[in-house]
Amino acid sequence: MNILIGTIVIWVGVFYAWQRLGRTGQRGEALTAAVELLKFTLPRIGIALLGAGLFAELLPQDQVRSVLGKEAGFGAIVLASFLGPITPGGAFVCFAISAGALKAGAAIAPVMAYTTAWALFSTSKILAYELPLLGGRNFMLRFAVTWPIPLLVGGIVYFLA
Structure with missing residues (x-):
């Protein structure tokens, strides 16, 4: 239940920030930055989880x-x-x-x-x-x-x- 509440709070904050950016090019810049961060982080998380599983087995x-x-x-x-x-x-x-x-x-x-x-x-x-x-x-x-x-x-x- 705590994870659900935390997730809802985060998404409300994201929606609020998205609305505050207005209709200018800031939304596009923010979305581009978020996608770039996701592309940078996601492979590392996958490798870390794989490494953790292998490490635990060893x-x-x-x-x-x-x-x-x-x-x-x-x-x-x-x-x-x-x-x-x-x-x-x-x-x-x-x-x-x-x-x-x-x-x-x-x-x-x-x-x-x-x-x-x-x-x-x-x-x-x-x-x-x-x-x-x-x-x-x-x-x-x-x-x-x-x-x-x-x-x-x-x-x-x-x-x-």
Whole structure:
């Protein structure tokens, strides 16, 4: 039901934005941009889902359950929080690994901690963008404030799930 409500809200927002564009060439430009984005993203999503399925089949399920399953407890959340930042690649890689780990028997809490850690501390983003553009001091301040967030997310999900 939540997905249906969210989908309806998104489509209402799209319709509202479409009406606000008026009758000028903006509608055509917006539609062209949306189609280009779809053509760029759709193959990557397909490859990521295929990769996640193959990745899940290659993972030894008994080992995944013992290291990242519910029985592993908070240690799995800590491990996942350290693995997230060192994952190479972008969102398609991270989410494919997350989906594969879930399919192979990982609990939701470590997967959420992994995804959160990747989103906050992706090494490739830090090295390519954050350090050169914002500097080391700003990075250290952000890191000092946000380092416990993956652990908190994983812990909250662990107790809720």
